[in-house]
Amino acid sequence: xxxxxxxxxxVTVTATAAALITLGLTAPVAxxxxxPRIDLRVLVVDDGGSPxxxxxxxxKSEGIPYTTVDLRDSGRSTITGAFLGDMVGGRPRAxxxxxxxxxxxxxxxxxxxxxxxxxxxxTYGIPQVDAYTWAHPEVGLDxxxxxxxxxxxxxxxxxxxxxxxxxxxGYLDGTFSFEDNSPSVxxxxxxxxxxxxxxxxxxxxxVPGGTGTGSLLGEYAHDGRRELVVTFxxxxxxxQFRVLARGIVxxxxxGVHLGQARNYFAVHVDDVFAPDARWDTERNCTPxxxxxAGGGDDTGTPIRMTAADAQYAxxxxxxxxxxxxxxxxxxxxxxxxxxxGGKDALADQLLADKTKYRWVNHTYTHLFLGCVxxxxxVPWSCAKNxxxxxxxxxxxxxxxxxxxxxxxxxxxxxxxxRGELVTGEHSGLKTLPQxxxxxxxxxxxxxxxxxxxxxxxxxxxxxxxxxxxxxLTVPRYPMNVYYxxxxxxxxxxxxxxxxxxxADGGSGICENNPTSTxxxxxxxxxxxxxxxxxxxxxxxxxxHVLSNDPRPHYAHQSNLAEDRIxxxxxxxxxxxxxxxxxxxxxxxxxxxSAIGAELQNRARWQTALDNGKVTAYRIGNxVTVTAxSGTQIPVTxxxxxxxxxxLGTTTFGTAYAGKRSAWATPGALQAAVTLKLP
Numbered sequence: 001x002x003x004x005x006x007x008x009x010x011v012t013v014t015a016t017a018a019a020l021i022t023l024g025l026t027a028p029v030a031x032x033x034x035x036p037r038i039d040l041r042v043l044v045v046d047d048g049g050s051p052x053x054x055x056x057x058x059x060k061s062e063g064i065p066y067t068t069v070d071l072r073d074s075g076r077s078t079i080t081g082a083f084l085g086d087m088v089g090g091r092p093r094a095x096x097x098x099x100x101x102x103x104x105x106x107x108x109x110x111x112x113x114x115x116x117x118x119x120x121x122x123t124y125g126i127p128q129v130d131a132y133t134w135a136h137p138e139v140g141l142d143x144x145x146x147x148x149x150x151x152x153x154x155x156x157x158x159x160x161x162x163x164x165x166x167x168x169x170g171y172l173d174g175t176f177s178f179e180d181n182s183p184s185v186x187x188x189x190x191x192x193x194x195x196x197x198x199x200x201x202x203x204x205x206x207v208p209g210g211t212g213t214g215s216l217l218g219e220y221a222h223d224g225r226r227e228l229v230v231t232f233x234x235x236x237x238x239x240q241f242r243v244l245a246r247g248i249v250x251x252x253x254x255g256v257h258l259g260q261a262r263n264y265f266a267v268h269v270d271d272v273f274a275p276d277a278r279w280d281t282e283r284n285c286t287p288x289x290x291x292x293a294g295g296g297d298d299t300g301t302p303i304r305m306t307a308a309d310a311q312y313a314x315x316x317x318x319x320x321x322x323x324x325x326x327x328x329x330x331x332x333x334x335x336x337x338x339x340x341g342g343k344d345a346l347a348d349q350l351l352a353d354k355t356k357y358r359w360v361n362h363t364y365t366h367l368f369l370g371c372v373x374x375x376x377x378v379p380w381s382c383a384k385n386x387x388x389x390x391x392x393x394x395x396x397x398x399x400x401x402x403x404x405x406x407x408x409x410x411x412x413x414x415x416x417x418r419g420e421l422v423t424g425e426h427s428g429l430k431t432l433p434q435x436x437x438x439x440x441x442x443x444x445x446x447x448x449x450x451x452x453x454x455x456x457x458x459x460x461x462x463x464x465x466x467x468x469x470x471x472l473t474v475p476r477y478p479m480n481v482y483y484x485x486x487x488x489x490x491x492x493x494x495x496x497x498x499x500x501x502x503a504d505g506g507s508g509i510c511e512n513n514p515t516s517t518x519x520x521x522x523x524x525x526x527x528x529x530x531x532x533x534x535x536x537x538x539x540x541x542x543x544h545v546l547s548n549d550p551r552p553h554y555a556h557q558s559n560l561a562e563d564r565i566x567x568x569x570x571x572x573x574x575x576x577x578x579x580x581x582x583x584x585x586x587x588x589x590x591x592x593s594a595i596g597a598e599l600q601n602r603a604r605w606q607t608a609l610d611n612g613k614v615t616a617y618r619i620g621n622x623v624t625v626t627a628x629s630g631t632q633i634p635v636t637x638x639x640x641x642x643x644x645x646x647l648g649t650t651t652f653g654t655a656y657a658g659k660r661s662a663w664a665t666p667g668a669l670q671a672a673v674t675l676k677l678p
Contacts, residue, residue: 045100047102098127270327499518
C-alpha cells in the first residue's frame with residue numbers, strides 16, 4: 001500500500017453503496033461501480049499552529065484551492081458526510097482530494113467528526129497529512145524511549161530515504177540541514193522514532209545520542225487509509241520546511257493538482273555604466289546625499305566597474321550557468337566618457353560581451369522621476385507651485401529619459417525589451433512619506449513608450465499593481481549589499497552604523513524600529529562582511545528562492561567592482577541550492593517581463609478562485625478544469641500526461657521536479673482544459 005504513492009499510478013476508487021450510506025450519502029445502485037468525481041480542492045483543518053499555517057501558505061503560493069475549517073471558530077462547519085461528499089449527476093463526488101490536519105485526530109478519536117472524516121478517506125482513497133504530531137503507535141511509530149529521541153534538532157542533518165527519493169521527494173538531492181541561526185535559541189523541536197509495520201519513512205536523521213537512524217517524516221498506511229506523519233515542528237519560513245513543502249503537497253494531491261511551483265532566482269545589477277557614490281566611513285554618510293552632514297557635495301571617489309570587472313562578470317556567468325540582468329544608464333556612461341578623455345574601457349568591454357547578459361532600461365541619466373525635490377530641508381520634500389499644488393517632473397522629461405536610453409541600446413545592439421523599465425530609485429512611483437501618490441505624468445509616459453512592466457521596491461510595495469492604464473509593477477527584493485560600498489570594509493562599516501545601538505557607536509536606527517534588530521556588538525570591519533553579512537544575506541535570498549517567489553533581487557554595479565562583494569553572496573546561494581536539489585529541479589532564471597507575467601497570471605488566477613469561478617475535478621484518468629474565458633490555468637500532473645485537443649492529444653506542460661506543469665488554456669473550440677493522465 002505504501003509503495004503506490006511512488007509509482008505515479010492512477011488510483012481508481014470504487015465507492016460502494018454501503019460506504020456511501022456510512023458517509024450519510026445516498027446513491028442509486030447503478031452508480032455503485034462508477035468512478036467517483038474527485039474535486040481538485042484540499043480541506044485544511046486549522047488549529048492556529050505554525051505547521052498548518054506553513055502548509056496552507058504553500059497551497060496558496062502554488063495556486064491550489066483549499067477550504068479552511070478553523071477549530072477556533074465556534075461557528076465553523078461541522079465535518080459530516082454531507083460536508084465531505086455528495087452526488088453530482090448520479091455520480092459520487094468527493095469534495096476534497098486531500099486533507100490537512102494539525103495532528104492525526106484533532107476532533108478526538110471516536111468522535112462523530114473524526115469517524116466521518118476517516119470513513120470519507122477510506123471510501124475515496126483520500127490522503128491525510130498530520131502536520132505535526134508526536135511519536136506513538138497510533139501514527140505507526142515506536143515511542144521515543146525505544147531507540148528514539150525527542151528534543152532540539154537545530155543543526156541536524158536529515159536525509160531523504162530511498163523511498164522518499166523514489167516517491168514524493170525525488171526532487172531533492174539527498175540531505176538537508178535544520179536551521180541553527182542562534183546558539184541561544186532552540187529553533188526546531190522534534191521526535192525521532194523507529195517505524196512500525198505499515199510505516200514507510202521518507203526522511204531520516206541519525207538518532208541523537210544513540211545509534212542508527214529514526215524517522216522524522218513518513219507515510220503510515222493502515223485500515224484502508226494513508227497518513228503523512230510529520231514529527232517535527234516548523235514554520236513557513238524555516239528551510240527544513242521549505243525544501244520539503246513541494247513533496248508534502250505532491251503526496252497530498254497524489255501528484256495531480258491545480259497550481260504549480262518553481263524555484264526562481266533573478267538578480268538585477270542597477271546603475272550599469274554609471275558611477276555610484278561611496279560611503280564615508282568618517283562622516284557615516286554618503287557624500288552627495290542631501291542628509292550627509294558637512295555638505296552635499298560629492299567629494300568622495302565614486303565606485304565604478306572597470307573593464308577587468310566586466311571581464312570577470314562575463315566569466316562568472318559562464319562558470320555558474322546564470323544570467324545577470326544589466327540595468328543600465330547609458331547617459332550617465334556617456335557623461336563619464338566625456339569627462340575622461342572620450343574613452344570608456346568599461347563600456348567597450350560590456351558591449352563586447354553584450355550577448356552574455358540581459359539588458360534592462362534604467363533611464364538615460366537616472367533622473368528622479370517623481371515630484372520636483374526640494375532639498376533645502378532634511379528630509380527632502382516635494383516642491384510646491386504658487387497655488388500649493390505639487391510640482392511634478394513632466395511627462396516629456398520622463399519620456400525622454402526612457403526613450404533616449406532605449407534608443408541608445410538599439411544603436412549599440414543590446415537585446416533590450418521595450419516593455420521593461422526600472423526607474424532610478426523606483427522614482428515616479430509613490431514614495432512615502434514625502435510623495436504619497438504616483439507622479440500623474442508617469443503612467444501616460446510609460447504607455448507612450450510601450451512600457452508594460454516597471455520595477456518597484458518590494459520593501460515598500462510587495463504586491464503587483466497598476467501604474468496608469470497599461471503598466472504593472474514588478475516588485476524587487478533589495479539585497480543587503482549596499483549601492484555605496486565597493487569593499488568589504490565599507491560594507492561592514494555602514495552595516496554597523498545601521499544595525500548597532502547609539503551606545504555602541506551606531507545610528508540607533510535599529511533600537512526603535514519594529515522591522516530591525518540591533519547587533520549584539522559591532523562587527524569587525526575586517527571580517528564582518530565575510531563572517532556575518534554574506535551568509536545572512538545568502539540565507540535570506542535562498543529563502544526567497546525556496547518560496548515559489550519569482551520576484552527578482554537587485555544590487556548595483558558598485559558591488560561588482562573593487563572587492564566584488566556581490567559574488568560571494570551569489571556563489572553561496574547557488575552552491576547551497578545545488579547541494580539541496582536534484583538536476584531535474586534547476587533554478588529558474590527569468591527576465592523582468594516573464595516575472596511580471598507570472599505575477600499577473602497568479603493574481604488573475606487567485607481572483608477566479610476567490611470568486612468561485614473555477615471548477616476542477618478528476619474522474620478516473622481524466623482531469624477537467626473550467627475557468628473564466630482568457631484565464632491562464634495552472635496545473636501540475638505526472639510525466640506522460642496529455643492534453644486533449646479537438647482532434648487528438650498533445651504533451652502537456654514542461655518538465656520540472658519530476659512532474660509536468662504549465663499555465664494552460666483550453667484548446668481551439670474547447671471550453672475546458674482536459675487532461676489524460678498516464
